[in-house]
Amino acid sequence: MFGSHHNNQRRKLCAIGGPQNGARTGTFDSTLSRQAYSSSSIRSISSRAYTNGEMCRNPTEVNMSQIVLPCHANYCGELSAGQLLKWMDSTASERHAGRSCITASVDDIHFITTIGVGQVVNIAAKVNRAFTSSMEAGILVSCEDLFSNRQWKVCHAFATFVAQHTEAGKVQLKQVIPRTQAEQMEYSLAAERRRMRLIHAEIINDLLSSCCSQTVSERLDYQDAVPAERTRVESVELVLPPHANHQVSTFGGQIMAWMENVATISASRLCNAHPTLRSIDMFHFRGPSHIGDRLVLKAIVNNAFKKSMEVGVCAEAYQGGEPLRHINTAFMTFEVLDNDRKPCTLPRIRPEPVDGKRRFQEAIAREKIRLDRKYIISCKQSEVPLSVPWDPCNQMYLSYNNVSALKMLAARNNWVLTSEKNKVSLYTLEENQMLCFKVETHVAVAAEQVFLLLSDLRRRKAWDHHYQECDVITDSDEDDTIYRVVTPSVTKRGKVQDFILLASRRRPCDSGDPYLIALRSVTLPAYPPTEDYNRGEVLCAGFSIWEEENTFTKISYYNQATPGVLPYISTDIAGLSSSFYCTFASCSAFLEENKESLASLPTSTL
Ligand code: COA
DSSP: OOOSOOOOOOOOOOOOOHHHHTTTOOEEESSOOOOOOOSHHHHTTOOOEEETTEEEOOTTOEEEEEEOOGGGBOTTSBBOHHHHHHHHHHHHSSTTTSSOEEEEEEOOEEOOSOOBTTOEEEEEEEEEEEOSSEEEEEEEEEEEETTTTEEEEEEEEEEEEEEOOBTTBSOOOOOOOOOSHHHHHHHHHHHHHHHHHHTHHHHHHHHHHHHTTSOOGGGSOOTTOEEGGGGOEEEEEEOOGGGBOTTSBBOHHHHHHHHHHHHHHHHHHHHTSOOEEEEEOOEEOOSOOBTTOEEEEEEEEEEEOSSOEEEEEEEEEEOTTOOOEEEEEEEEEEEOBOTTSOBOOOOOEEOOTTHHHHHHHHHHHHHHHHHHIIIIIISOGGGSOSSEEOOTTTHHHHHHHHHHHHHHHHHOSOOEEEEEETTEEEEEEEETTEEEEEEEEEESSOHHHHHHHHHOGGGGGGTOTTOSEEEEEEEEETTEEEEEEEEOOSSSSSOEEEEEEEEEEEOOSSTTOOEEEEEEEEEOTTSOOOTTEEEOOOSEEEEEEEEEETTEEEEEEEEEEOTTTHHHHHHHHTTSOOHHHHHHHHHHHHHHHTTTSOOOOOOOOO
16 A cells, blocks of 8 residues: 555554553453343354253354453543454464464454443354365454443454464364354355455455546545645554464464554544544455564555545564565554544545555545445345346455355255155245245256256256246356346236346365355346336345265255245245246256266356
8 A cells, every 4th residue: 555665764653552461361261151142143153052952162162251441442441443353363363273373364344333441342253164274263242231231242253364384384274063053154154255355355456457547636626635644654563472472473463453553543643533443454464474573564544535534554574674574454444433423524635646646546446345345245135135236346245145145045954845746845944024945856967067057047948947038148257147037927918027147156165065056136237127028036046066976966946035936936835836846857857968968157148
C-alpha cells in the first residue's frame, strides 16, 4: 500500500505497554465449563459429542477466559482490538499440530460489539480441518456480563496455521476427524474457505487492475477534505522474547496488535475522535519475523467513505543494517460512534498525489469486495436473495456460496427416507417452512467419470426430460459455468420456465471428500426474464458423488425446493407419481452407457 518512497525517520510513537503483559495470563479451561450461552451461534462452536452416552470434547478445542482489566482497555474503557487479536491468536495456535506453528493468514474479521472493562471475554478455538502442513482454526469470541449472566457474540474468525518444516521437510499433520454434524459441516466448508484464501491475492489484484482505469478526479475536489499526509503514522517495535514463541518466531497476534495500534492513531487523526475498529480484511503473513527484529509499522487512511474509513497498515522487519522485509499489509475499517452507538459522518480525505490516489481508488474497489463478501459469504443462507447478480468481481464469492450451501445441505443428518424404488431412494427434510429433498442411487461407474458426465449440464437432456434446452452462457473459470436451462410448464396451458444457473464444480480436496456439482440461480443483465418464459429460481441444488469402491459410486442429488421446482417433486413425495425414480433410473442408464466415453468439462458454445 505504500509507494516506493520510504521514510527513514523511524519514530516510536506508541508502545503497546500494559496490555501486552496480560497477553499470556489467560485461563485455559480443560473442560467446556460455560453452559449459559445466549445465542445459537455461540453454542455452535461447542464441539461436544456423545459416545456411549458420555460427553466427550473435541480434542483440538482450547478455551480461554479473560477478565478485561483497565490495562487491556483503550481510552474509552473498552478492550483494545489489538489485545483481543493477541488472545485470539494464542488461543488458536499449536493445539492440533503438537509442534511449533506460525500464523499464515486470518480471514475477514467483523467485530459486532465492543467489550467493556470488567466484562469477561470467552474465546473458544478448535481446528476445523488439517490439510498437509496447514490447518484451519475457527475462533469464536463472546463477551459475558458476570452480573446478568448474559453472553453475546463479539466476532468469529478463521485463522490458518502452518506447522514449521522440520529437517526432513514439510510436515504432514494428522487428520481431524469430525464427529458431530456441526464439525462435519465446518470440516467440509474449511476446504472451500482454503480455496478462496489461496486465490484471494489474485482476485484482489484482478479487481484492482480493472478498477484503476476509472477516474476519481471528481471525488477529490472537496475544499474541506483532510489531507491524507495528516493521517500518516509510523512506529517501531523491537521483538523481545515475550512477543515470540519458543522457536523465536514472532506471534502473528502480536504483530496484528501492533498494526491495530498504529491504524487506530491514523484513523483518529482523520476524525479527531476515538474510532472503533469494525473489520479487518483477510490477510496473509508473507514472511516470518523473529526475536531481535525491529518491526516498522506504517499506517495511513486510504479513503473515507460516508460513515467508515479504510486504513492501510504495513509491517516490515529488519535486523541491523539488513534491508526491510515485508511481513504483512492489512486493511482495517473504522467507524466513529456517537452517544447512541450510531456511526457518525466522517470528513473527506484528500489523497496524496500518485500513490495516494492509487490507494484511494483501490480502497473503493476493496469496499465493493467487502460488501460482496459480507453479503454473499457471511450472510445466512436463508437471508441471501434467491438470485444474486453475477459479475466477474463477485464470481468467487457466489461460487463459494453455491458450494457451501450444498455442503451444508449434504451435511444434515435429519433426512427422512420417504420411499425407495428401483434402487433409487427419495429422502426429504422439512424445516423452517422449507422442503428439501435428496435422491440417492448407486452406479457401477468410476466417480471421476460420473463427475465429468454430470458436470456438463447440456448432457442432462439425455436423461432428464425436465431439461428441454440447456446452453452455456459463460464459463467464468475452469470450475464455474453459467447455463440457461429451459424446462416444461408445470401446468398444461402454462408458460415454459427458464433458469439462469451457476454450476460450480469441485474435485475432492482429499480422499475422504466427494466430487461436488453445486447449482444456484444468478441474474445476468444480458439475460433478463422475458415475456415468453416464467423465470424459475434454484436456491440450492446439486450432486455429491462419492467413490465407494473402485468403480462403484454413490450419487446424491439435493434440491432445496423453491416454488418453481416444488410442483415437480411434490407429487413424487406424496406418492402420486414416480417421475423422479424414472429420471434417476435413466440417469444411471446414461452413466453406464457412457462409462467408457471421453467426457470433459463443458466449454462455452455461445
Ligand atoms: N492462507 C492460508 N494458507 C496458506 C496461505 C494463505 N495465504 N499461503 C500458503 N498457505 C499454506 C499452503 O496452502 C500450505 O498448506 P498445506 O501444506 O496444508 O498444503 C502451507 O501454507 C505451506 O505452503 P508452502 O507453499 O509450502 O509455503 P509458502 O511459500 O506458500 O509459505 C508460509 C507459506 C505461511 C509458510 C509463508 O508465507 C510464511 O512463512 N509466512 C510467515 C508466517 C509467520 O511467520 N507468521 C507469524 C507472524 S510473522
